[in-house]
Amino acid sequence: MQQQKIWGADTARRYDTPGSGMFAPDVLEPAVDRLARLAGDGGALEFAIGTGRVAVPLAGRGVPVTGIELSRPMVEQLRTKADETAIPVVIGDMATAVAPGEYSLVYLVYNTISNLLTQDEQVRCFRNAARHLSPGGRFVIELWVPELRTLPPGRTATVWQSEADYIGLDTYDVLHQHVVSHHFLFDETEEARLFRSPHRYIWPAELDLMARLAGFELESRHADWTGTEFTAESGSHVSVYRLPAPGNLDLP
Incomplete structure (x- = not known):
C-alpha cells in the first residue's frame, strides 16, 4: 500500500x-x-x-x-x-x-x-x-x-473500537513491528466501507x-x-x- x-x-x-x-x-x-x-x-x-x-x-x-x-x-x-x-x-x-x-x-x-x-x-x-x-x-x-498486551496468544489481530457505525481493528506483524489498521464504516444501508493504512509502531x-x-x-x-x-x-x-x-x- x-x-x-x-x-x-x-x-x-x-x-x-x-x-x-x-x-x-x-x-x-x-x-x-x-x-x-x-x-x-x-x-x-x-x-x-x-x-x-x-x-x-x-x-x-x-x-x-x-x-x-x-x-x-x-x-x-x-x-x-x-x-x-x-x-x-x-x-x-x-x-x-x-x-x-x-x-x-x-x-x-x-x-x-x-x-x-x-x-x-x-x-x-x-x-x-x-x-x-x-x-x-x-x-x-x-x-x-x-497494544500488544491485548493480543491473545497465537492471535495477530485486536479490535480497538466497536460502535454501531464503525469497527476498528489492527493486524500485527510483531517480527517487523508493522501493523495494518482496518477501519470499517457502516451507513444506513448496512453496507461497509473499508479504509486500511499500514504503520510501523x-x-x-x-x-x-x-x-x-x-x-x-x-x-x-x-x-x-x-x-x-x-x-x-x-x-x-x-x-x-x-x-x-x-x-x-x-x-x-
Whole structure:
C-alpha cells in the first residue's frame, strides 16, 4: 500500500469530520493550545499537515505555520480553508523534504510518524526536524502505544473500537513491528466501507533513542495534550523533544 494511494483524492474528500472524531473540540483544542504555547513567538512547521486540522486553528492563534505534505489531494482540501500566503506548504516526504526558514517548533500529530514504515525513515524524520529548528527549538510527537498486551496468544489481530457505525481493528506483524489498521464504516444501508493504512509502531524508549541520534533531549512526556501523567497503562503519549540551546551544549 503506497502512501500516495492511501491518501488520495477520495480519502482527502472524506477526511474532515467537523465537530466529531479527531475534529471534536475536546480533542483538537487542547492540542492547539499546547502547540501555541510551545511555539512561543516563533514559527511552527507541521510534518504531514494534511487538510490543516491543526494548522488552520493554530495559525488563527497568530502562530506562523508552514507545512510539509506528501499528498497533493490533502493540500487541495487545505486550500479550501487557507491559501498559500496564509499557510505555505512544501510537497514532499516529511523525512526528507526541506521547508524554507527556521522554526521554534516542529510537530507531528495523531500517530503520523508511524506512516513511515522503516526505522531508517523514522530516524531521518527526527533529523529532518532538527534541521529545521533553531537552537532550543522543540519537536513534538503525538503517538499511540502499541497494544500488544491485548493480543491473545497465537492471535495477530485486536479490535480497538466497536460502535454501531464503525469497527476498528489492527493486524500485527510483531517480527517487523508493522501493523495494518482496518477501519470499517457502516451507513444506513448496512453496507461497509473499508479504509486500511499500514504503520510501523514505535515504543517510547525506541522513540527516545531516535531523538538522541538526532541531537534531541526528551523534555516532557504526558498521556495527552492536557498534561495527564504518562503511566504504563497510557494508550498514547505526547512527547516533547528539545534541541540544546547554545549555552547548554555538551563539549568534549
